[in-house]
Amino acid sequence: MTAHAVTAPALLASAATQHRGLTVALFTVFVLVTLGITVWAGRQTRDATDFYAGGRSFTGFQNGLAISGDYMSAASFLGIAGAIALFGYDGFLYSVGFLVAWLVALLLVAEPLRNSGRYTMADVLAFRMRQRPVRTAAGISTIVVSVFYLLAQMVGAGSLVALLLGVTGDAPKQWTIVAVGALMVLYVTVGGMKGTTWVQIVKAVLLIAGTLLLTVLVLAKYHFNPSALLGAASEASGKGSAFLEPGLKYGATGTTKLDFLSLALALVLGTAGLPHILVRFYTVPTARAARTSVLWAIGIIGGFYLMTLALGFGAAALVGPDAIKASNPAGNTAAPLLAQELGGGAGSTGGAVLLAVISAVAFATILAVVAGLTLASSASFAHDLWANVVRRGRAGEKEEVGVARIAAVVIGAVAILLAIFADKLNAAALVALAFAVAASANLPTLLYSLFWKRFTTAGAVCSVYGGLAVSVLLVVFSPVVSGRPTSLVPGADFAWFPLENPGLVSIPAGFLLGWLGTLLSKETADPAKYAELEVRSLTGLGAH
Amino acid sequence: MDTTPQPDAPPPGDPGTFARIEEGEEFRGLRRSFRGFAFPLTAAFVAWYLLYVLLSGYAPGLMGATVAGHVNVALVMGLLQFATTFAIAWLYARHAARRLDPAAAALRGHAAGGTAAVPAPAASPSAAPQEGAAE
Numbered sequence: 001m002t003a004h005a006v007t008a009p010a011l012l013a014s015a016a017t018q019h020r021g022l023t024v025a026l027f028t029v030f031v032l033v034t035l036g037i038t039v040w041a042g043r044q045t046r047d048a049t050d051f052y053a054g055g056r057s058f059t060g061f062q063n064g065l066a067i068s069g070d071y072m073s074a075a076s077f078l079g080i081a082g083a084i085a086l087f088g089y090d091g092f093l094y095s096v097g098f099l100v101a102w103l104v105a106l107l108l109v110a111e112p113l114r115n116s117g118r119y120t121m122a123d124v125l126a127f128r129m130r131q132r133p134v135r136t137a138a139g140i141s142t143i144v145v146s147v148f149y150l151l152a153q154m155v156g157a158g159s160l161v162a163l164l165l166g167v168t169g170d171a172p173k174q175w176t177i178v179a180v181g182a183l184m185v186l187y188v189t190v191g192g193m194k195g196t197t198w199v200q201i202v203k204a205v206l207l208i209a210g211t212l213l214l215t216v217l218v219l220a221k222y223h224f225n226p227s228a229l230l231g232a233a234s235e236a237s238g239k240g241s242a243f244l245e246p247g248l249k250y251g252a253t254g255t256t257k258l259d260f261l262s263l264a265l266a267l268v269l270g271t272a273g274l275p276h277i278l279v280r281f282y283t284v285p286t287a288r289a290a291r292t293s294v295l296w297a298i299g300i301i302g303g304f305y306l307m308t309l310a311l312g313f314g315a316a317a318l319v320g321p322d323a324i325k326a327s328n329p330a331g332n333t334a335a336p337l338l339a340q341e342l343g344g345g346a347g348s349t350g351g352a353v354l355l356a357v358i359s360a361v362a363f364a365t366i367l368a369v370v371a372g373l374t375l376a377s378s379a380s381f382a383h384d385l386w387a388n389v390v391r392r393g394r395a396g397e398k399e400e401v402g403v404a405r406i407a408a409v410v411i412g413a414v415a416i417l418l419a420i421f422a423d424k425l426n427a428a429a430l431v432a433l434a435f436a437v438a439a440s441a442n443l444p445t446l447l448y449s450l451f452w453k454r455f456t457t458a459g460a461v462c463s464v465y466g467g468l469a470v471s472v473l474l475v476v477f478s479p480v481v482s483g484r485p486t487s488l489v490p491g492a493d494f495a496w497f498p499l500e501n502p503g504l505v506s507i508p509a510g511f512l513l514g515w516l517g518t519l520l521s522k523e524t525a526d527p528a529k530y531a532e533l534e535v536r537s538l539t540g541l542g543a544h
Numbered sequence: 545m546d547t548t549p550q551p552d553a554p555p556p557g558d559p560g561t562f563a564r565i566e567e568g569e570e571f572r573g574l575r576r577s578f579r580g581f582a583f584p585l586t587a588a589f590v591a592w593y594l595l596y597v598l599l600s601g602y603a604p605g606l607m608g609a610t611v612a613g614h615v616n617v618a619l620v621m622g623l624l625q626f627a628t629t630f631a632i633a634w635l636y637a638r639h640a641a642r643r644l645d646p647a648a649a650a651l652r653g654h655a656a657g658g659t660a661a662v663p664a665p666a667a668s669p670s671a672a673p674q675e676g677a678a679e
Contacts, residue, residue, distance in 0.1 A: 093600060096625045096626070102629070103633065107585060244619065245608040250601065260601055288640075531563045531566035535565045538574055
């Protein structure tokens with residue numbers, strides 16, 4: 001229904017492109033199926049545990065798929081394949097950080113979080129602290145990280161529809177953003193965590209199937225000899241062997257190298273601090289199942305990033321950088337163009353079909369990610385800020401879930417408006433900022449809470465607000481916002497911080513501020529509460 | 545300041561129970577086994593990843609050296625990051641299944657058994673352990 005609303009203007013704009021009708025049809029099927037699942041899940045959602053945590057009824061494998069579906073955004077599917085196609089090896093550097101990051105979640109975070117928390121990240125951060133200050137800080141940080149990430153996805157969705165459906169002008173972009181926003185709010189308010197999880201599972205299966213198909217087709221062209229594929233890619237790139245070495249994107253100057261180091265730190269430490277990822281660990285019954293879900297996620301996500309290598313180098317070799325850049329200078333259409341080429345080229349039926357399939361998968365990818373983000377931020381608003389801070393624990397379960405649904409609608413509406421009126425925002429910079437805040441504000445506080453006995457409320461408040469403020473301020477005074485023609489405010493120049501990614505400074509700052517706040521505060525940590533958190537987080541005693 | 549009931553407050557068991565468990569040798573063994581495995585391994589993979597990132601930025605000559613055909617050191621190093629990630633995940637899963645899970649289950653069992661055999665004086669001493677055991 002909603003899909004028609006988006007695509008009707010697009011179809012009217014120019015009905016010539018062969019694949020468009022098929023893309024729209026496939027995507028409509030996806031939307032109808034997921035809405036069906038959502039309504040079914042909504043009927044099964046009775047209490048707060050159902051709404052926030054899907055009744056903790058998912059298996060480790062199901063949750064592993066859902067985590068992958070939550071994590072593999074359009075940025076990683078289209079963005080990384082495109083970056084590899086245009087910059088060769090440097091595109092691959094992203095994937096490595098995105099994968100290695102999961103070890104932090106596996107070794108340090110997933111199981112203790114599942115054992116000691118209930119619905120949100122703040123449950124664990126505030127466990128041994130004074131509730132109101134820490135929950136307020138953690139709730140704000142959760143919402144800020146999720147909204148940055150959400151905006152990136154929605155701005156990206158707007159440009160994507162223009163690219164994949166070959167339409168121009170602002171109207172189709174804006175209709176896409178409205179439709180994506182309306183669908184994600186529906187998934188969350190009606191289906192809660194159960195509905196959202198199934199949407200992510202369906203999307204993960206589709207994305208993996210689509211990527212696997214393209215990978216096999218690419219490798220088959222080179223007789224399953226990866227070295228031949230690499231050779232063809234470097235030759236077609238026009239850059240020779242430099243295409244297969246690091247440096248084309250980040251190696252230009254000392255500043256770009258530092259910028260990459262900064263991004264790499266944020267990627268590897270940010271994942272385990274992303275609230276929409278953390279809440280996924282509550283959807284399984286035990287810590288052991290949380291561990292199994294991360295193991296599956298590592299396998300699925302690792303396999304996916306390995307396949308993006310084939311996609312990126314395949315696009316470079318078979319489509320060629322000139323054709324990719326002509327379609328989109330950032331390379332975001334490399335994977336769809338590769339699909340068209342593998343299906344038989346532009347104008348062929350096979351090409352049209354494969355292009356339509358991959359485009360529909362890309363749309364599905366965006367929907368699943370934004371639903372997860374909306375759920376995490378509205379849950380934190382209702383559970384942390386409303387129930388525990390405003391109502392001081394006097395709100396009933398019904399009221400809390402009601403507030404979460406309203407919050408989802410409000411956050412959805414705000415995200416739609418921001419995404420439409422701020423479409424100049426750079427999606428990649430927004431994602432990098434979300435990771436930097438997660439690594440600078442959330443991860444230090446989470447690790448100190450779990451493993452440092454002396455950590456206090458003042459320390460927690462300092463690391464959350466400090467990490468958050470330092471990362472956001474550094475971006476405000478970076479070339480992302482001013483000083484360059486591509487900046488958000490191109491006319492002004494108040495950029496004194498040279499790096500686009502704040503992590504190199506903000507992550508150590510977050511850890512340092514949490515430590516300083518603890519040392520300088522007069523209060524001492526409550527040893528009994530720490531004993532309780534430690535015993536519960538390691539044994540699962542008293543787990544929800 | 546927060547005297548009102550918290551929906552997320554831990555089950556109102558005897559606060560001394562957790563402290564007693566935490567001081568026990570059994571729990572200390574579990575903690576040593578977890579930290580002794582997870583902390584050094586975390587330091588190792590973060591260092592290994594940073595080495596890879598630094599080499600990519602500052603040692604182009606080494607990373608560009610050919611290994612075989614069109615495969616260079618950079619690609620091998622990147623794929624090794626994948627391999628070590630999979631290997632560390634597998635190692636941790638094995639360690640957890642062999643050492644951590646049985647110890648955690650035993651502690652949960654003792655906590656449940658302990659409160660059943662010796663009723664604690666607190667108001668609702670069995671809430672937490674029973675939930676844990678029901679898992």
